[in-house]
Amino acid sequence: WVPWSERLRPGDMGPGDLLPTEAEDLRLEPGWSGEDEPPPNSVVSDELAELADAEDAELTDRPVAATSRGSIAAVAEELGTRRARVLSRYGLYEAADRWDEAFGPKTPMAQAAPATCVSCAFLIPMAGSLKQAFGVCANEFGPADGHVVSLAYGCGGHSEAAVMPKPVRPADHALDTMRVDAYALRPERGEGSVPAEPDGASEDLGHS
Template identity: 65%
Template sequence: MSAATMRSRTPDRLCAEAVDMARAEAVAAAGEAAVGEHLGAVADGDRVVTHSFACLEPAYRGWRWAVTVARAARAKNVTIDETVLLPGDDALLAPEWVPWSERLRPGDLGPGDLLPTEADDLRLEPGYTGEDLPPPDSPLSEEMEERVAAEDADVTAGPPAAQPSPARASGTLAAVATELGMGRARVLSRYGLHTAADRWDESYGSGTAMAQAAPAACMTCGFLVPLTGSLRQAFGVCANEFSPADGHVVSLTYGCGGHSEAAVMPKPPRPAPPVIDETRVDPMSLRPDRPGDGPAENAAPGEDAAPAESTPPAEDRGRS
């Protein structure tokens, strides 16, 4: 048996000698192949000792099996208390737990997911502060309170379409404010505006490789759809289906090869008209298989060939 490791008290002799019993319990829990050599024993109390065995599992490097044995007062039998797997000083441990709000990354939100926004989110600021309170008899005050309460309510179960929303009567000031974009409980703060601008400029800005090789910037492109408000001075939306930034917010200094004025498409070449030489006549034989039907080969140009002398048949030659 290996030497026992002691803390503040001396281990009980019978419990410290129960190495085989502790090892058998560890083997029963993890298997023979997962339990290694005995690492030592520690006294946890009066007649309470914990035996440690090396863990041979590749996924638990540096861990140890801890089997605690105990003995009752004036008893000679040692019993098993518990068996656990504990990490050592050089054990491989999982990273510390991180809240979901810090683990969330862009693109993680899927269909049907709800993302609560913290009340003190720096990206937002109150859109309705109550500084300009309407008169007591105004229909805007009570309705706006209901809308603010609905914005600050806790997230409930169910899809967003099933969530209750305060009624907005047509023709009221609240309905007009909603159409103008002024009826929101919170709006984008300057900090949220700047962080969004930095994020967009990093993805589709002048520092990207595409913009460095572009023939011109987006501010002169006909496919750019300008934004409203202060963002109009620096950003727009690309509407070129062949551009890699189609449908994305792009910086005015961004650019790509799909610029509307990048190049003029050349017109297809027009074939040359046919050339007809009217100064020369090429005689053609109507019956090339019959000799004598064609023109004389040695005839001078411009002169008609002399007709060939006909030879009378043999019968006519005898009569003459």
């Protein structure tokens, strides 16, 4: 008998399925779990804020406008880091190895590519510590569209691999349309090999 956690494979999860994580999952580590109020020795604590306002009031005669100092929780909420658990360094390395195996420099597609993704215009940079090695492909005709790719990956859809040349401009017309050439509709008399008026010899021979 094999536990379900060991039988599960990528792509097995469907709509409505729940995948619980273990409490000691090596891929995760505790995130920021402080209270809304900063500690007493924090630069944004109420005590230091009141002390700073009092010193400012002593140094100037003008009334000082009250400044609102955000708490650590508010800053963490804005930065998106206020989570119970975050990805650990082991989880980052594991994800990087998985992405590098699927869309990395050792794949047959990358080996035959004319250039790497680091110079491709379809690459969307990532944020965080993995931005120096990975990005997201945005080429709808590429094999990795919408996937995380290594900067050393590449494919035939590179933006600078085969730039289509501009259409050749046709040459100007050589005909002179500013001058009119006169052409006779009927030949003039006396021109051609047959005379206009038959002579006597031709009548004797039966020519008309």
